[in-house]
Amino acid sequence: MMWRTFRCFLSFFVGTALCAAQTPAASTPRAPNAPKISTQEESFTFKSKVTLIQVPVVVRDQSGKVVGTLRREDFQLFDKGKPQVISQFSVEKSGGKAIARLASPEAELTLGEKSAHAETPLVIAPDHFVALVFDDVHAELADLANPHAAAQKFIASRLTPKDRVAIFTTSGQTTLDFTADCDLLNKTLLQLAPHPMDPPPGCLPMTYVEAYRITDMADPAMLHKKTLEAFWGNCTSQTGGLPPAEAVALSRAGTVTDFAQYNVRHTFTALSAMIRRMAQMPGQRTLILASPGFVRPLSQLPEEGKMIDLAIRSAVIINTLDARGLYTAASKAETSDPSVDLISPMAQSGVLENLATGTGGKFIENTNALAKGFEDLGTAPEVYYLLGFSPQDLKLDGAFHSLKVKVKATPGLNIQARRGYYAPAHLSSADDDAKEAVAQALFSREEIRNIPLEMNARFLKTSESEAKLTVLSRVGVGKLHFRKADGRNINDVLVVCGLFDRNGNYLQGVTKTVQMRLLDDTLRNKLNEGLSIRSDFNVAPGTYLIRVVVRDAEGQTMAAQNGAVEIP
Numbered sequence: 353m354m355w356r357t358f359r360c361f362l363s364f365f366v367g368t369a370l371c372a373a374q375t376p377a378a379s380t381p382r383a384p385n386a387p388k389i390s391t392q393e394e395s396f397t398f399k400s401k402v403t404l405i406q407v408p409v410v411v412r413d414q415s416g417k418v419v420g421t422l423r424r425e426d427f428q429l430f431d432k433g434k435p436q437v438i439s440q441f442s443v444e445k446s447g448g449k450a451i452a453r454l455a456s457p458e459a460e461l462t463l464g465e466k467s468a469h470a471e472t473p474l475v476i477a478p479d480h481f482v483a484l485v486f487d488d489v490h491a492e493l494a495d496l497a498n499p500h501a502a503a504q505k506f507i508a509s510r511l512t513p514k515d516r517v518a519i520f521t522t523s524g525q526t527t528l529d530f531t532a533d534c535d536l537l538n539k540t541l542l543q544l545a546p547h548p549m550d551p552p553p554g555c556l557p558m559t560y561v562e563a564y565r566i567t568d569m570a571d572p573a574m575l576h577k578k579t580l581e582a583f584w585g586n587c588t589s590q591t592g593g594l595p596p597a598e599a600v601a602l603s604r605a606g607t608v609t610d611f612a613q614y615n616v617r618h619t620f621t622a623l624s625a626m627i628r629r630m631a632q633m634p635g636q637r638t639l640i641l642a643s644p645g646f647v648r649p650l651s652q653l654p655e656e657g658k659m660i661d662l663a664i665r666s667a668v669i670i671n672t673l674d675a676r677g678l679y680t681a682a683s684k685a686e687t688s689d690p691s692v693d694l695i696s697p698m699a700q701s702g703v704l705e706n707l708a709t710g711t712g713g714k715f716i717e718n719t720n721a722l723a724k725g726f727e728d729l730g731t732a733p734e735v736y737y738l739l740g741f742s743p744q745d746l747k748l749d750g751a752f753h754s755l756k757v758k759v760k761a762t763p764g765l766n767i768q769a770r771r772g773y774y775a776p777a778h779l780s781s782a783d784d785d786a787k788e789a790v791a792q793a794l795f796s797r798e799e800i801r802n803i804p805l806e807m808n809a810r811f812l813k814t815s816e817s818e819a820k821l822t823v824l825s826r827v828g829v830g831k832l833h834f835r836k837a838d839g840r841n842i843n844d845v846l847v848v849c850g851l852f853d854r855n856g857n858y859l860q861g862v863t864k865t866v867q868m869r870l871l872d873d874t875l876r877n878k879l880n881e882g883l884s885i886r887s888d889f890n891v892a893p894g895t896y897l898i899r900v901v902v903r904d905a906e907g908q909t910m911a912a913q914n915g916a917v918e919i920p
Contacts, residue, residue, distance in 0.1 A: 403742055403746060404440070404742055405431075405743060405755075406667070406738055407740070407741075407757060407769055408737070408738055408739075408769065409427070409757050409767060409768070409770075410735075410737075411759060411765055411766070414764050414766075418733050420445075424441035425760075426759055426760055427757060427758070427760070428758040428759075429741055430755065430758075431754075431755060432754055433754075433756070437741060438739050439741055440739070440740030440741075441739060443735060443736075443738075444735070445735050449477040449635075449797040450475075451474060451476075451477050451897060451916045452915065453915075453916050454898065454915040454916065454917050475897070475918070477797060477854075477856065478514050478516045478530075479514050479634070479635030479636060480514050480635055480636045480638070481515075481518070481530055481638070482517050483517075483626055483629075483630055483637075483638070483639045484503055484520070484640055485626060485639060486500075486520075486522070486526075486544055486675075487522045487642065487643030487644065487675070488521045488522060488523045488526070488544060488546055489522045489523050489548060489615055489618065490522075490615065490619070490643060490644055490645070492644070493545070495675040495676060496544050496546065496675065498722050500541050501722075501723070502726045505726070506726035507534055507537050509727075510726075510730065511534065513532075515532070516633075516855045516856055517532075517537055518530040519537065522622045522623070526540060528540040530633065531855050532855060549618070551607055551608050551611035555582070555587035556578065556581060556585060556587050556604045558604050559608075560608060560609075560647045561700075562578060562608075563605040563606075564647045566578065566601070567605050568609070578604070579594055579597045579598040580597070582600040583597035588600050612649055613649045616648045616652045617652060620652065623641070623659055627659070627666050627668050630668050631795070632795050633856055633857075634795050634796050637666070637668045638732070639669070640673060640726065641672045641704065643672065643673075643674070644674065644700060645674060645676075645704050656703065656706065660706070661774045663711045664770065669711050669712055669713045670707045670710075670711040670713045671730075672707055672708045673716050673729060674716065674717035677718075677719065677720045678720040710771060710772075712768065712770040714768075716728065739757070743775075746775055748775065748777060748779060749777065750775055750777035751774070751775050752772055753772050754771065755769065755770055755771060755772050790848060790901055793903075793912045794848055794899055794901050795858070797899075798912070800910050801911060802831070802910055802911055803832065803904065804827070804828025804830065804911070805825065805826070805828070805900065805911040807826075807900050809823045811891075811917060813893070813919065817893070818891075818892065819890075819891055819892070819893060819919045820890055821888070821919070822887070822888050823887045823900070825849065825885045825886075825902070827866075829875070829883060831909070832845070832907060832909070833904070833909075834906060840869045840871060841868070841869075841870045841871075841872065842868065843905060844868070844904065845883060845903070845904045845905070846903050847864050847865075847885045847902050848861060848863045848901045849862045849885075849900050850898070850900075851896055851897075853895075854896070854897065859891075862887040891919065892919075893919045895917070895919075896916065896918075897914065897915075898914065898915040899915075900912065900915075
């Protein structure tokens, strides 16, 4: 179900419409001076926007308490060491978004009647989404047992009405989409088990770390050691001396490295899919990866960078937890070679540290307090700051830009912030800019009021298990910008109505483009009437969150509004 939902999501942004859209109006003869208003599907045609980099920042004092009283002028922001002007600033508080119910079964489909439902309890929409990801490809059974117990404790004690949790595994064998059902979460955790992808057995035993040292580090001591093992282990004829045994060691190292590369590529692909899935969630997005770590060949470093870039662009923070718990080099030694004892834990945990630090997250290692670790990594801060700036003279080279955030004249504060961003490699098209802007607005809970927007809804149950939900949106025309051409006032208005379940999961949506080619007299009438857009959904009984986003082509202004409906 998760993947079907995701494919549906992609179809909206790759094509020209979401899952449902109004059919283009039939072509009918018009008088030469007749006004023209049509609603149809079409490609987006918006102008380019200025690049805005958003930097979420959490500030804590020396006791670990969140500081929520800072102002814009208290912050300094540096891009590659150069100070930047903070053009946008907001103080964000967690706790869930209160959304008013819009509809009742007997409601008339009219606008301006929100007060009629004022006595109806509000729906608390989730705004913090935590993906618990267990690396069952690289983990042994013992590596999953402790994180499993810690995750159970986290779910039982730390979840609030604003939180939704999903469970994923790198093998893809165990998945659960975002939910607040603790029983279902615990039931899914019980399904965790190792799913290793080991290389085929061979005469010469070799670990990933040993192979890594031979193939990537060109370590002569390790090659000599494995050559002797191949020689005395009768992996080749001893009459030929050491050269054939060395060839066996090199061949085995290549085979093991190839499997390691495949495993790492598979893991990065799975994590990237999870990040894309989380990009749909309307709120703070935290991915917690519990893994014993793994050795990644040098060839996979670019793929790691791409995944970090994807997380940054998707506003997903990756927190990592070393599932091995408290360990010593001796307890995790893979050979009797002291140098291997030291490099093995370091090589395996390096990727976990990179994923965390690269996305502004935390990395917890070498501790048995995994329950405390899950609590620290999975609990949303009560207050965080959102800083925004537009880089000046940004080169289109795809280069990484390191970011640094400081608080003026307040020593001793701990600052957790985004570590950097990647510059675009080329100019984005107007079409891509429009899709990105609409997507960001759709998968958000913040209301935008640059264009007057009203919405209402009603439902009609057609059976015990089915209902028809209708959402009516009215867009005010008075603040729209029109372009004059051929004696008409021209503008195109895009209206997107998205439907989410109570857990914040995107279900379906309708997109419509209203093409206005209005004479002056008709425009004056429309200033009072506005535009009315109807969106229909076939749904099952339940509670749904509705998100309407409006954007006009000429002025590039936007509006966004939330609503909720409960169908018994």
